[in-house]
Amino acid sequence: MVKGFTSTHLSTRQFFLATIVFMSSLLLTLYTNLKRELLTLCHAGGLSLRRYSPVLYVHSNVQKRTDVQFLEYISSAWEEEWRRNILTYQEAPCTHMVNKKGADFSETFLTFVKRIKEYNTSEHSYSQPNKAVSYFVYRMGSTEVKVVIEPLVGFFRHPYALCPPAGKAKVSVLDLSYIIFRGMPIDLFRSMYPGRKYLFDLGINGPDRSLAWFDRAYHASGIDFDEIWAWDVRQFDPTMFWNNVPESIYSKIHLINVRVGDNVTHVGHPFQIIKSIFQKGDYVALKLDIDSPGFEQVLADHVLQDEELHDKIADFYYEKHFGAPGFPHHGLAAHGSPQDMSSVMEFFTALRKRGIRTHYWV
Numbered sequence: 001m002v003k004g005f006t007s008t009h010l011s012t013r014q015f016f017l018a019t020i021v022f023m024s025s026l027l028l029t030l031y032t033n034l035k036r037e038l039l040t041l042c043h044a045g046g047l048s049l050r051r052y053s054p055v056l057y058v059h060s061n062v063q064k065r066t067d068v069q070f071l072e073y074i075s076s077a078w079e080e081e082w083r084r085n086i087l088t089y090q091e092a093p094c095t096h097m098v099n100k101k102g103a104d105f106s107e108t109f110l111t112f113v114k115r116i117k118e119y120n121t122s123e124h125s126y127s128q129p130n131k132a133v134s135y136f137v138y139r140m141g142s143t144e145v146k147v148v149i150e151p152l153v154g155f156f157r158h159p160y161a162l163c164p165p166a167g168k169a170k171v172s173v174l175d176l177s178y179i180i181f182r183g184m185p186i187d188l189f190r191s192m193y194p195g196r197k198y199l200f201d202l203g204i205n206g207p208d209r210s211l212a213w214f215d216r217a218y219h220a221s222g223i224d225f226d227e228i229w230a231w232d233v234r235q236f237d238p239t240m241f242w243n244n245v246p247e248s249i250y251s252k253i254h255l256i257n258v259r260v261g262d263n264v265t266h267v268g269h270p271f272q273i274i275k276s277i278f279q280k281g282d283y284v285a286l287k288l289d290i291d292s293p294g295f296e297q298v299l300a301d302h303v304l305q306d307e308e309l310h311d312k313i314a315d316f317y318y319e320k321h322f323g324a325p326g327f328p329h330h331g332l333a334a335h336g337s338p339q340d341m342s343s344v345m346e347f348f349t350a351l352r353k354r355g356i357r358t359h360y361w362v
Contacts, residue, residue: 097163136357161173208246210287236255288319296320318358
């Protein structure tokens with residue numbers, strides 16, 4: 001019997017109602033206190049509780065998604081030239097980036113990137129790619145749409161990163177401004193991906209590196225992630241990590257502070273998590289940079305081979321290591337390495353032809 005109440009004071013119906021109210025209040029208090037304690041413990045251990053918290057997430061497919069079908073990948077004239085001649089061009093990449101044709105293509109491409117970033121609501125800017133810009137073709141309902149992407153040319157980086165043409169300033173090899181990560185008008189993006197927006201970052205290297213870049217770049221383009229799944233084998237000090245996580249994504253991060261496993265069928269593997277949470281209309285961006293080139297390639301090969309991932313991963317950011325003259329950054333031989341520029345061209349083209357918008361990360 002609830003203290004303070006007797007059957008002489010209340011009817012049976014009122015008594016049970018009062019009991020239900022009291023017990024509900026008690027359970028809510030216990031749950032709140034327990035969750036607070038668990039959050040404290042998880043943050044102290046560098047973990048995230050949100051995946052396991054008994055909160056009902058309502059999937060955000062408020063806007064009905066028009067059926068989307070990937071049709072084909074069209075490489076630009078510039079990219080086609082490099083593909084046809086890659087075995088020759090990779091022997092002297094800078095020569096073919098700084099000659100008149102290469103310089104003209106570079107300027108045309110960078111002018112296009114600047115224009116769509118300044119006028120990112122103009123559908124015409126995206127739907128009329130030039131000879132320097134590659135693109136994907138999709139069918140949405142009865143309409144075909146184009147989604148542009150940077151071409152696979154040169155060192156697969158910013159055209160001015162290593163050998164700029166005469167009169168052009170050299171940029172950092174880590175410059176990411178050339179990446180077209182939302183190659184369509186924002187309204188089209190929202191129609192294509194009306195659901196939840198996910199970032200899977202494999203190899204974050206700290207709380208304020210790639211996580212912060214993706215947050216800033218996507219937000220500036222009108223896209224905010226709903227959840228961010230972050231892996232890194234480096235053991236972060238929990239206080240340092242959470243004190244330096246950008247406030248805009250603090251409540252969105254699932255930190256998995258362990259090595260990405262090689263068992264791709266394990267329930268905790270990134271690829272299995274993508275498959276388990278993905279629903280039609282969701283957007284998934286995957287970045288792979290765990291500073292272990294051999295294992296990275298194993299994971300990237302799985303992305304290529306696993307057809308179940310092809311319609312789930314929209315954008316894939318990956319740095320495939322290679323050796324080439326004038327490119328010492330990966331520590332591979334400039335000549336004769338099996339991992340040369342032609343291997344990058346072949347692998348990235350294969351991913352793009354499967355409908356995955358694959359970008360060369362740095």
